[in-house]
């Protein structure tokens with residue numbers, strides 16, 4: 001039986017919670033200031049429209 005170590009040795013750099021890219025030292029835990037703004041906007045309201053590659057596909061069927 002193999003037990004997984006609690007310390008992720010294969011991830012020296014935390015992944016950006018927004019796009020998943022390796023975070024930068026200056027903008028941790030984000031990869032760039034843009035992602036930091038995106039995350040901040042989400043926290044503030046989540047209704048803000050940020051220029052991202054995300055496609056706003058909202059199918060509200062109800």
Ligand SMILES: [Zn+2]
Pocket residue numbers: 016017018019020021030031032035
């Ligand atoms: Zn990012």
